[in-house]
Amino acid sequence: MGFLASVFTGLCMPVWIVVFGQVIDEFDSSAMFDLKPDQVFDSIKVLAIIMVVFGTSAWLFAFMQFSFLGIFAEKATRRLRKTYLKALFQQDCTWYDNCNYTELSSRLSEECRQIEKAIGEKQGLMLQGLAMGFSGIIISIYKGWTFGLVLLFLLFPIIGMMIINVKVTSKGIEESLKAYGQSAGYADQALNAIKVVVAFGQETTEIENYSKYLVQAKTVSVKSSCKMSLTHGLFYAAMYYSYCYAFWMGAYFVRNCYVNPM
Numbered sequence: 001m002g003f004l005a006s007v008f009t010g011l012c013m014p015v016w017i018v019v020f021g022q023v024i025d026e027f028d029s030s031a032m033f034d035l036k037p038d039q040v041f042d043s044i045k046v047l048a049i050i051m052v053v054f055g056t057s058a059w060l061f062a063f064m065q066f067s068f069l070g071i072f073a074e075k076a077t078r079r080l081r082k083t084y085l086k087a088l089f090q091q092d093c094t095w096y097d098n099c100n101y102t103e104l105s106s107r108l109s110e111e112c113r114q115i116e117k118a119i120g121e122k123q124g125l126m127l128q129g130l131a132m133g134f135s136g137i138i139i140s141i142y143k144g145w146t147f148g149l150v151l152l153f154l155l156f157p158i159i160g161m162m163i164i165n166v167k168v169t170s171k172g173i174e175e176s177l178k179a180y181g182q183s184a185g186y187a188d189q190a191l192n193a194i195k196v197v198v199a200f201g202q203e204t205t206e207i208e209n210y211s212k213y214l215v216q217a218k219t220v221s222v223k224s225s226c227k228m229s230l231t232h233g234l235f236y237a238a239m240y241y242s243y244c245y246a247f248w249m250g251a252y253f254v255r256n257c258y259v260n261p262m
Contacts, residue, residue, distance in 0.1 A: 002068030005061045006124040010131030012058040014139050019054065023047050065124045073120025077112050084108055105188060110177055146258075150249055154242040161238045165231040172224030179217035 023044060085108070140148035190206045 002065055002072060002124060003127055005064035005068065006127035007131040009058060009061040009065055010128040010133075011135050012054055012061065013132050014136040016051065016054045016058075017136075018139060018143070019047060019050055023051075065128070066121065069120045069124045073116045076119055077116040080115060081108065081112050084112070107177070110180075114173070114177075147249065147253060151242070151246055154245065158235075158238050158242060161231070161235040165228075165235045168227050168231045172228050175224050176217070176221045179220040 137148070137152065140151070190210065
């Protein structure tokens, strides 16, 4: 149900834009054909009711999307945590010698949280975006196939920037998790041996070492954030450039009196 609700949520926006275009056409027709105010009001009233229905439907589908997928992700992550911990207990002693076992607790919670977001919220948003994109392409070609095909090639640079954005973001998150996992592992190690640390008066040394790991993690996080912000900015720049091109082509079509037959 959550996946189906995501698809319907994505379909609402392109259809709502078609209805909004009809509202604009009604005002334009009233100015061109000198329609009476009552006639314009009756037409707009019907379209307004349709828009209210679409708004209510979008709210209902969005609620179903996030609630159902959130419950699904929570149940799946709970089973994953149990399986993860069971697999750790089944490892040989030599396996723990080849890894930093002090990072396992922080990595377990952080990675499971990322998986929960991926299979719940992110997966629903991905289906919503795909449904919105494909339905928008179909509606645009149906309403005006020439103008729709002219603008269709803009998908390639936008998709290219989206792929770069996703790769840079995933790599940045992975580097940040690794860096903060090391600092969290060192903190767990110090806290587990807190009696020994206090007995030998090593509190200041442990704080300095932990601060050193935090500085390294901060440096990695800042670099990753700069890369992600740069790719985010380029992606939105490509979006606004496509809007600019669309308005320019629309004005060119109007100037040359070229209208797609319906």
